[in-house]
Amino acid sequence: MSELRKDPLSGRWVIIAPERGLRPIQFGRRSKFHHKGTPKECPFCPGNEGKTPNEIFAIRDILSPKNSPNWEIRVMPNKYPILRVEEKMVKSGEGIYDKMSGIGAHEIIIETPSHYETIPRMPLERVEKIIFTYRERIRDLKNDIRLKQILIFKNHGEEAGASLSHAHSQLIALPIIPKRIMEEMEGARKYYQFRERCPICDIVAQELEDGKRVVEENEGMVAIEPFSSRFPFEVWIIPKKHSPNFGDVNDKEVKQLAEIYQSILRKMDVALEEPCFNMILHTKPYIEEGSPYYHWHVQIIPQITRIAGFEWGSGIFVNTVPPEEAAEFLRKATWKK
Amino acid sequence: MSELRKDPLSGRWVIIAPERGLRPIQFGRRSKFHHKGTPKECPFCPGNEGKTPNEIFAIRDILSPKNSPNWEIRVMPNKYPILRVEEKMVKSGEGIYDKMSGIGAHEIIIETPSHYETIPRMPLERVEKIIFTYRERIRDLKNDIRLKQILIFKNHGEEAGASLSHAHSQLIALPIIPKRIMEEMEGARKYYQFRERCPICDIVAQELEDGKRVVEENEGMVAIEPFSSRFPFEVWIIPKKHSPNFGDVNDKEVKQLAEIYQSILRKMDVALEEPCFNMILHTKPYIEEGSPYYHWHVQIIPQITRIAGFEWGSGIFVNTVPPEEAAEFLRKATWKK
Numbered sequence: 001m002s003e004l005r006k007d008p009l010s011g012r013w014v015i016i017a018p019e020r021g022l023r024p025i026q027f028g029r030r031s032k033f034h035h036k037g038t039p040k041e042c043p044f045c046p047g048n049e050g051k052t053p054n055e056i057f058a059i060r061d062i063l064s065p066k067n068s069p070n071w072e073i074r075v076m077p078n079k080y081p082i083l084r085v086e087e088k089m090v091k092s093g094e095g096i097y098d099k100m101s102g103i104g105a106h107e108i109i110i111e112t113p114s115h116y117e118t119i120p121r122m123p124l125e126r127v128e129k130i131i132f133t134y135r136e137r138i139r140d141l142k143n144d145i146r147l148k149q150i151l152i153f154k155n156h157g158e159e160a161g162a163s164l165s166h167a168h169s170q171l172i173a174l175p176i177i178p179k180r181i182m183e184e185m186e187g188a189r190k191y192y193q194f195r196e197r198c199p200i201c202d203i204v205a206q207e208l209e210d211g212k213r214v215v216e217e218n219e220g221m222v223a224i225e226p227f228s229s230r231f232p233f234e235v236w237i238i239p240k241k242h243s244p245n246f247g248d249v250n251d252k253e254v255k256q257l258a259e260i261y262q263s264i265l266r267k268m269d270v271a272l273e274e275p276c277f278n279m280i281l282h283t284k285p286y287i288e289e290g291s292p293y294y295h296w297h298v299q300i301i302p303q304i305t306r307i308a309g310f311e312w313g314s315g316i317f318v319n320t321v322p323p324e325e326a327a328e329f330l331r332k333a334t335w336k337k
Numbered sequence: 338m339s340e341l342r343k344d345p346l347s348g349r350w351v352i353i354a355p356e357r358g359l360r361p362i363q364f365g366r367r368s369k370f371h372h373k374g375t376p377k378e379c380p381f382c383p384g385n386e387g388k389t390p391n392e393i394f395a396i397r398d399i400l401s402p403k404n405s406p407n408w409e410i411r412v413m414p415n416k417y418p419i420l421r422v423e424e425k426m427v428k429s430g431e432g433i434y435d436k437m438s439g440i441g442a443h444e445i446i447i448e449t450p451s452h453y454e455t456i457p458r459m460p461l462e463r464v465e466k467i468i469f470t471y472r473e474r475i476r477d478l479k480n481d482i483r484l485k486q487i488l489i490f491k492n493h494g495e496e497a498g499a500s501l502s503h504a505h506s507q508l509i510a511l512p513i514i515p516k517r518i519m520e521e522m523e524g525a526r527k528y529y530q531f532r533e534r535c536p537i538c539d540i541v542a543q544e545l546e547d548g549k550r551v552v553e554e555n556e557g558m559v560a561i562e563p564f565s566s567r568f569p570f571e572v573w574i575i576p577k578k579h580s581p582n583f584g585d586v587n588d589k590e591v592k593q594l595a596e597i598y599q600s601i602l603r604k605m606d607v608a609l610e611e612p613c614f615n616m617i618l619h620t621k622p623y624i625e626e627g628s629p630y631y632h633w634h635v636q637i638i639p640q641i642t643r644i645a646g647f648e649w650g651s652g653i654f655v656n657t658v659p660p661e662e663a664a665e666f667l668r669k670a671t672w673k674k
Contacts, residue, residue, distance in 0.1 A: 002419055002439030004513065012516050015439060017419040082339055082354040082655050095543045096536070097564045102339030102352060153646035161645025172647060176341065179349050179652030199433070206432045227434045280650030301649060308498025309490035310509060312638060313617030315516030318419050 005228040008199050009187040010180070014228040015318045018325075030304055032274045033157035036165040039115040043079075044166035046071070046113045053077045056107060057136060059129050073129050074110040075137065078170065081106035089146055089175060105141060105173035109133055109152075112167050118156075119167065120266040120335065127258040130169070134281065135254060137171055138247040142286055147173040149181060149285045157276025159303040169279070177285045184282065185294055192293035200295035201242050203227075208240075213323050215330045216263055220256035223264050225323035225330075232305060232321035233272060233330065235264050237298040244291040246283035261298065264330075268302055271333035275302040342565040345536050346524040347517070351565040352655045355662075367641055369611045370494035373502040376452040380416075381503035383408070383450045390414045393444060394473060396466050410466050411447040412474065415507065418443035426483055426512060440483060442510035446470055449504050455493075456504065457603040457672065464595040467506070471618065472591060474508055475584040479623055484510040486518060486622045494613025496640040506616070514622045521619065522631055529630035537632035538579050540564075545577075550660050552667045553600055557593035560601050562660035562667075569642060569658035570609060570667065572601050574635040581628040583620035598635065603672035605639055612639040 002017035043051040046069035053076045060071035083104030090101040111130050112122055119127060134152050141147055154169035155162040177185070191199040207213055207224045215223045215235055223237045237260055239253065249257070268275060283296040311317050339354035380388040383406035390413045397408035420441030427438040448467050449459055456464060471489050478484055491506035492499040514522070528536040544550055544561045552560045552572055560574045574597055576590065586594070598616075605612060620633040648654050 001424065002421075004437040004439060006435040006437075008433055008435070010516075013513055015419050017439065082352050084339075087338065094564070095547070096345055096539050097543075098343040098345075100341040100343075102341060102354065151647065151650050153650050155645045159643070161643045170647070172651075174651075174653070176350055178650075179347075180650060183652070202433050206434075210432070227431070278646035278649055280646050282650065299650065301646075306496070306498045307644070308492045309615035309617050309638075310488060310507070312615055313488050313490050313515075313517060313619065313636065314509075314511075315520070316511070 007187075007226070007228040008191065008203070010183040011187055012183075012228070012230075013316050014230055015316060016229075016322050017318055017320055018322055030159045030276070030306065031157075033118075033276050034165070035116055036158075037115075042115050042164065042166050044074075044108075044110045044164060044168060045115050049074075052108070053079055057133065057140075059133065069113075072113060072126065073133050075107055075133060075171075078106040078108050083172065083174070085144065100175065103146060103175050105144075105147070105171065107137065107171040109137070109169045109171065110166065111169060115166050117167060118265075118269075119262055120269050122167075122262075124258060124262060127262045128255055131254045131258045131261070132251075134169075134171075135247060135249055138245075138283065141171075141173050142247065144173070146175055148287045149174045149177050150283065151178070152281040154277075154279040156278070157303070159276035160278045162276075177287070181282060181285060185285070185291075188291075188293040188295075198242055198293045198295050200238060200297065204238055204240055213327045215267070215327050216260060218256050218260055220253055221260045223260055225327040227323065229319055229321075229323040229326070230317035231301050231303075232319055233268065233302045233326045234319075234323075235268075235300045235330070237261060237264065237300070238295065239297075242292075243296055244284040244294045246281060246296045249296075257298070263335075264300060266335035267330045267333040268300070270335055271330055272302055272304060275304050277302045344524075344563070344565040345528065345540070347520040348524055349520075349565070349567075350653050351567055352653060353566075353659050354655055354657055355659055367496045367613070367643065368494075370455075370613050371502070372453055373495075374452075379452055379501065379503050381445075381447045381501060381505060382452050386411075389445075390416055394470065394477075396470065406450075409450060409463065410470050412444055412470060412508075415443040415445050420509065420511070422481070437512065440512050442478060442481075442484070442508065444474065444508040446474070446489075446506045446508065447503065448506060452503050454504060455602075455606075456599055457606050459504075459599075461595060461599060464599045465592055468591045468595045468598070469588075471506075471508075472584060472586055475582075475620065478508075478510050479584065481510070483512055485624045486511045486514050487620065488515065489618040491614075491616040493615070494640070496613035497615045499613075514624070518619060518622060522622070522628075525628075525630040525632075535579055535630045535632050537575060537634065541575055541577055550664045552604070552664050553597060555593050555597055557590055558597045560597055562664040564660065566656055566658075566660040566663070567654035568638050569656055570605065570639045570663045571656075571660075572605075572637045572667070574598060574601065574637070575632065576634075579629075580633055581621040581631045583618060583633045586633075594635070600672075601637060601667075604667045604670040605637070607672055608667055608670035609639055609641060612641050614639045 039045040049067045055076045057075040059073040064070035087103040376382040386404045392413045394412040396410040401407040424440040
């Protein structure tokens with residue numbers, strides 16, 4: 001029997017409709033992640049720095065010059081950016097329509113010098129450096145007052161929209177607050193007005209007490225299958241203590257996030273057979289003052305099923321794996337290198 | 338140079354980011370539609386009526402019994418429904434979360450007795466019968482007062498989420514107003530409060546005068562590429578005269594919609610090389626009283642590009658084909674049978 005569940009943040013409804021007899025393991029319907037190309041031709045591999053725009057930030061050998069090899073993490077503007085910092089901010093109309101110039105930033109974060117290394121297979125210290133880099137870029141871009149929101153995300157594999165397989169994430173800084181974040185902010189604000197508590201803090205408390213949707217936890221972070229998961233095996237990583245802005249996390253929290261993030265991706269690789277996935281970091285818009293109700297979090301969405309007309313037309317997602325079952329399935333998955 | 342554009346209905350922003358040098362024709366990146374299976378094994382083919390639940394409605398030979406062959410259009414409940422009319426309506430909580438039993442209707446509309454006939458290749462009279470059936474089902478389900486909204490949609494091809502290739506559409510009736518419709522209603526209501534005009538009537542007027550985003554028109558309907566198209570070659574069909582509820586369309590309008598709908602799908606088959614697509618019919622919720630601001634419309638979304646992390650995380654879509662170019666490209670496409 002199916003059930004409609006409401007997301008307490010966005011007000012979005014999801015239909016949890018278990019397909020009888022279909023076990024979670026049978027979900028590998030879309031193609032897996034696979035490596036493409038070779039280090040020689042890959043623009044993200046060491047030695048090919050000339051094929052990309054100049055680097056903005058890197059974790060590299062202290063004596064090595066910019067744009068040379070000998071780096072571990074490297075950040076540069078996207079060669080094909082969807083937004084550019086150099087544009088002028090122009091807002092205008094076209095009859096009844098509103099538009100704005102494409103101002104913003106679009107950066108690539110190369111996560112490893114190795115063409116074939118994925119997050120589950122890299123040393124934990126490297127994952128920590130990736131998370132550290134996210135924080136540094138968020139802190140740095142805060143100085144451009146035209147920017148209202150930073151989104152950091154990762155497309156892993158073709159089914160998740162990645163054109164290159166060398167491990168990388170992306171950063172987009174926007175002159176507007178995007179719809180999804182705005183909805184979460186507004187939902188959280190209403191919840192706070194009603195209860196004087198942050199809704200995500202309440203979610204953390206309820207999930208930790210209940211336990212059935214918890215996939216994993218460490219001292220500072222918890223990974224859950226959300227009550228109203230849109231996608232089978234969607235996982236959210238949430239800091240246990242209230243924390244609106246990812247730019248404010250301390251070094252200990254960077255390590256805690258790296259540890260649980262790698263562990264969740266390892267579990268997915270085992271349980272779902274190396275799926276393509278998207279990761280998205282939701283953090284407070286720059287422009288909002290100290291938020292007692294917003295709480296940063298990381299969403300991981302394995303791309304194993306297809307979205308159809310009903311979802312596009314209604315905004316209601318149909319999820320055939322109840323999050324309680326998905327959590328149990330992931331909890332049991334054990335990484336053996 | 339890219340541009341941010343705002344949808345006047347939902348407030349959603351889209352980034353129009355043309356990829357230089359990439360012509361519209363180069364977009365066949367995801368797989369095309371293809372036929373699957375044979376008439377013998379297909380549950381939607383005549384002779385196999387026993388493989389589906391009992392029919393609810395059909396356009397069939399007047400002397401033929403229910404659930405026998407000799408039908409042209411056939412409607413029955415989905416064998417694997419995501420919602421059921423038989424369930425009891427129960428709303429409940431689980432700590433801070435809200436849920437509801439999966440009450441509603443989920444029907445299949447088989448569009449042709451032929452396993453291999455697609456809408457572009459069928460006689461126009463059959464397309465009219467499909468549209469007529471949509472109207473009849475909307476009128477009939479209005480009698481169940483638990484239902485607030487009907488969504489009719491079509492998933493054509495695997496990339497659009499269809500598991501069977503035999504031409505069919507689906508109907509889902511919901512005990513809630515879905516998020517997308519709610520957003521459109523609210524946006525339209527605000528627009529109306531400000532201007533005392535329906536926003537979609539204003540869109541129709543501006544697009545017809547301007548012409549650059551118009552793909553086609555007939556006496557009663559216009560097909561446009563929306564100003565803030567989320568997807569390359571997304572097309573909306575809109576009645577020229579204000580009309581909130583699709584259940585109220587007259588026979589002449591049924592014919593007009595059938596004609597332009599078939600013509601747009603023919604153009605897409607020619608221009609985009611038989612893409613998979615989704616169609617969604619947006620109509621006024623049952624529960625809303627006479628709406629001076631809501632206006633039914635049909636959205637057609639060819640599934641030729643992939644959605645990535647940024648879209649999921651932000652709700653902002655990146656469209657690499659400006660709608661003006663897409664409209665020009667589709668206008669030029671000519672169907673030759």
